[in-house]
Amino acid sequence: DAKDFDDAVYAAPGKQGGWTLFVAIADVSHYVRIGSALDEEASNRATSVYFPGHVIPMLPEKLSNGLCSLRPETDRLVMVSEMEISASGELDSFKFYEAVIYSHARLTYNEMADMVQPAESDAGQHLQDKMRARYQPLLPHLDTLFSLYQALRQQRQQAGAMDFDSTETRMVFGEDRKIREIVPVERSDAHRLIEECMLCANVAAARLLEGARLPALYRIHEGPNQDKLDSLRDFLTEMGLYLGGGDSPTTGDYQQVLQQIAERPDRHLLQTQLIRSMMQAVYSPDNCGHFGLSFPEYTHFTSPIRRYPDLLVHRAIRYLIRNKKGKSLQAHPEQKPLAKKAIYPYEHSDLDGLGEVCSTAERRADAASYSVADWLKCEYMQDHVGDEFVGTITAVTSFGLFVELNEVYVEGLVHITELSNDYYHFDPVRHQLQGERSGSTYQLGGSVTVRIVRVDLEEKKIDLQMVGVAADSRRQSRKQKGGLRQDLKEGKLSAGKGGKSRRGSKSGKGGSSAKDGDGESRGQKRGKSSAKGGDKARSNAKSRPGSKSKPGAKSKTKPKQKRAGKSNNKAATTSRRKGKNSSSKGAGKKSGSGPASGQSAKRRPR
Numbered sequence: 114d115a116k117d118f119d120d121a122v123y124a125a126p127g128k129q130g131g132w133t134l135f136v137a138i139a140d141v142s143h144y145v146r147i148g149s150a151l152d153e154e155a156s157n158r159a160t161s162v163y164f165p166g167h168v169i170p171m172l173p174e175k176l177s178n179g180l181c182s183l184r185p186e187t188d189r190l191v192m193v194s195e196m197e198i199s200a201s202g203e204l205d206s207f208k209f210y211e212a213v214i215y216s217h218a219r220l221t222y223n224e225m226a227d228m229v230q231p232a233e234s235d236a237g238q239h240l241q242d243k244m245r246a247r248y249q250p251l252l253p254h255l256d257t258l259f260s261l262y263q264a265l266r267q268q269r270q271q272a273g274a275m276d277f278d279s280t281e282t283r284m285v286f287g288e289d290r291k292i293r294e295i296v297p298v299e300r301s302d303a304h305r306l307i308e309e310c311m312l313c314a315n316v317a318a319a320r321l322l323e324g325a326r327l328p329a330l331y332r333i334h335e336g337p338n339q340d341k342l343d344s345l346r347d348f349l350t351e352m353g354l355y356l357g358g359g360d361s362p363t364t365g366d367y368q369q370v371l372q373q374i375a376e377r378p379d380r381h382l383l384q385t386q387l388i389r390s391m392m393q394a395v396y397s398p399d400n401c402g403h404f405g406l407s408f409p410e411y412t413h414f415t416s417p418i419r420r421y422p423d424l425l426v427h428r429a430i431r432y433l434i435r436n437k438k439g440k441s442l443q444a445h446p447e448q449k450p451l452a453k454k455a456i457y458p459y460e461h462s463d464l465d466g467l468g469e470v471c472s473t474a475e476r477r478a479d480a481a482s483y484s485v486a487d488w489l490k491c492e493y494m495q496d497h498v499g500d501e502f503v504g505t506i507t508a509v510t511s512f513g514l515f516v517e518l519n520e521v522y523v524e525g526l527v528h529i530t531e532l533s534n535d536y537y538h539f540d541p542v543r544h545q546l547q548g549e550r551s552g553s554t555y556q557l558g559g560s561v562t563v564r565i566v567r568v569d570l571e572e573k574k575i576d577l578q579m580v581g582v583a584a585d586s587r588r589q590s591r592k593q594k595g596g597l598r599q600d601l602k603e604g605k606l607s608a609g610k611g612g613k614s615r616r617g618s619k620s621g622k623g624g625s626s627a628k629d630g631d632g633e634s635r636g637q638k639r640g641k642s643s644a645k646g647g648d649k650a651r652s653n654a655k656s657r658p659g660s661k662s663k664p665g666a667k668s669k670t671k672p673k674q675k676r677a678g679k680s681n682n683k684a685a686t687t688s689r690r691k692g693k694n695s696s697s698k699g700a701g702k703k704s705g706s707g708p709a710s711g712q713s714a715k716r717r718p719r
Contacts, residue, residue: 145424195209209430292490324441337392
C-alpha cells in the first residue's frame with residue numbers, strides 16, 4: 114500500500130561467476146537543502162510515523178509520494194550504489210554516483226515471490242507459470258536477482274548473522290474504519306531479496322564514509338551486557354539449551370541457539386528472550402559495528418524519504434562525490450565541486466547530538482505506533498468480552514501471566530488473583546508460577562484457555578480470566594523437562610552446542626519481528642528497550658490487590674477466592690515491546706519500495 118517508492122534494484126552477471134548489483138535510492142538531498150525550512154522540519158520529525166492504515170511523513174507528500182518516488186516509466190534523480198559481488202556472496206568493491214533512473218517495472222512482493230519461489234502445489238505452479246508469462250521480458254533480470262540473493266543470504270549465514278523467524282500481522286479494516294480481523298503476514302523470499310540488497314548498500318556506504326575519515330552517523334548495535342547474559346543463560350539452561358561464547362558471545366553463538374530451537378513449538382517465545390538480552394541499536398558518529406547483523410561497519414543509506422539519518426548520509430556521500438577522487442566515487446565531468454559548509458557542514462559534535470535526537474525520535478515514533486495499534490485492538494476486543502480463547506503464555510511475572518490469544522494476535526493479563534485458590538511461587542529463572550499446595554504450574558510457552566472479562570479502552574488494557582490449561586501444554590512441559598534431563602545426562606549442555614520476535618503490545622503483536630528493509634529485525638533494533646518498555650508498562654499492574662510479591666525473587670502471593678461468572682480483576686494488561694530493525698521496520702511500514710527491476714540508470718551532470 115506504500116506510495117513512497119524510494120529504492121530500486123537491478124543485477125547483472127559479473128566477473129568470475131559473480132554479480133554487479135545496482136541499488137538506486139531517491140536523491141532526497143537534492144531537494145532538501147541544508148538550513149531550509151524543509152530541512153528544519155525534517156530534522157525535528159527525524160522519521161516518518163507509521164500507523165495502521167495511515168502515515169505521518171517526515172517530508173511533504175509532494176516529495177515523498179511525488180518527486181522522490183521512483184515510479185515506473187518516469188525519470189527520477191537518484192543516488193546509486195554500484196557493487197561488485199563475488200560468486201560466494203561477498204562485497205568486493207563498490208562505487209557511488211549521482212544519476213537519473215528510468216524504472217521499467219514496479220512489482221509487489223507477492224508478484225515477485227510468485228515468480229521466483231518454488232511452487233508448493235499444482236495451483237501454485239499454475240500461478241507461477243501465469244505470472245512468469247505476464248512478466249516474461251523481466252524474467253532474466255529477476256532470475257539473476259534471485260540467484261544473487263541466495264548467495265548473499267548464504268554468505269551472511271556463514272558469517273554468523275542472526276536471523277529471527279517472525280510473523281507480521283496486519284489489521285484489516287471495515288468501512289467503518291474498525292478492525293474486521295487481524296491476519297498474519299508471512300515474509301517471503303521476495304522480502305528477503307530486497308532486504309539483502311539494502312544491507313549491501315548500507316554496508317558499502319558505511320565503508321565509504323569510514324574510509325574517507327569523514328564524520329558521519331553510523332547505525333550501531335552493541336553486544337549484550339553481563340547481567341543480561343547471566344539471566345539469559347539461566348533461562349536457557351532451564352529450557353535445555355546452551356549459549357556458548359563465555360562473557361563475549363558472538364552472533365554465531367546466538368545463531369547456534371536459533372538453529373537448536375528452529376523446530377520447537379515455543380521457538381518464538383525463546384527468540385523473544387534472546388532478543389531481550391541484547392542492547393538497543395542507535396545512531397552514533399562513533400562506529401562500533403552492528404552486533405546483530407555481524408557487520409564491523411553499518412549505516413542507514415536506503416531510506417532518506419523517511420529517516421533523517423539516511424538523508425545525512427546522502428549529504429556526506431554527495432560531498433565526497435563532488436570533492437574527492439577515488440575508485441569508490443564517480444562524478445560526472447560537468448558536475449561542479451560543492452563547498453563543505455554548503456552540503457555537509459557537520460562535525461563530530463554536531464552528529465553526536467543529531468544521532469541522539471534521531472534515536473529518540475525513532476523510539477517515540479515506535480511508541481506512538483504501538484499505542485494506536487493497542488487502542489484499535491482493544492476496541493476490536495470489546496465485542497468479545499465473555500468469549501473464551503486458547504492462548505500462549507508469553508510472559509510470567511510475580512503478579513500474573515501475559516497470554517497472547519492464538520487466533521487474534523492480541524495479548525492480555527491474567528492477574529494472579531484470577532488463578533486457582535492457592536499460594537503461588539514466582540520463579541524468575543524458570544519463568545513460572547507454581548502453586549504451593551496443588552503443584553499447578555504456569556510456565557512461559559504454556560497453552561491455556563482464558564476468558565476476556567474486561568477491556569479498558571482508555572488505558573488500552575485487557576483483563577483475562579483463567580479457564581484451564583490445555584493438554585498439549587502439559588505434554589510439552591513434561592517433554593521439555595525430560596529433554597533437559599536427557600541433555601544433562603548426555604553432557605550436551607557442557608559441549609557448547611549451539612522469533613518471531615514479538616512487538617508485544619498491551620493488546621497483542623501488532624507486527625512482530627519483521628525487518629526494516631535493511632535487514633535489522635525489530636528485536637535488534639530495540640533490544641534493550643523491548644524489555645524496558647515492558648517492565649515500565651507492567652509496573653502499572655503491580656500495585657493491584659493481591660500482587661504483593663517482588664519481581665526478581667521467589668514470591669508467595671495469596672490470591673482471592675473467585676466467584677463464578679464474575680471478575681474483580683482491575684489490573685491491566687501491559688505492552689511488551691518487541692525487539693523495529695536486522696536494520697531492517699513493520700506495522701504499516703514497507704521494506705523498501707518493493708522489488709522494482711530492470712531499470713536503466715544514466716549518469717547526469719549535477
